[in-house]
Amino acid sequence: MKMINLFEEGSFNEIAFKTLLVHDSENFKILNFNFKAGQDLPVHSHDIDGEVSIVVLEGTGVFLAADDKTLPARPGDVLVCPIKTPHGVRATTDMRVLVTIAPPI
Template sequence: MKKINLFEANDFGDKGLKKLLVHDSPYFKIINFNFKAGQELPVHSHDIDGQLSLVILEGNGEFLGKDGTSFPGQQGDVVISDIAAPHGFRATTNVRLLVTIAPPI
């Protein structure tokens, strides 16, 4: 087992999105993204099988999908998607987002 406190390990960057690789193994990957208000992870997809989860730990934003679709997200919301489906995120406030990918890419 290992323990990481994301609030202590990763802060908010003035120059852009802050990314922390929390865990990487053959089974899954965990990444913590910290967004300042207005920053985004553009809509993208991966041509592989697998799933991902996006969990808002703090703040508010929008989950982004294909063809310009979006829906609001707030602290505590979890989105689960196939890795091959278009996905992205835009922060409307400062946001801590935890992403889990299985299998890892």
């Protein structure tokens, strides 16, 4: 068993978003991304089978998709999609998200 407090462990950086590896196993990977306002994880995809979930813990922004489409991203919102589907995140305010990838990459 392992416990991490993301609000204590995860930090922010003015230059680039910060990543904290929360968990990594053969079954899934959990990452915490902390974005300062205006930072983003550009739209991307992975050519493998699997799924990704992105949970907004704090702050606001948008989930990014193909063809410049966006969806609002507020605390409590969860985006789930195949990892082959183009996805990304842009922060409007300082923003913390929790990303789960299964199986891990």
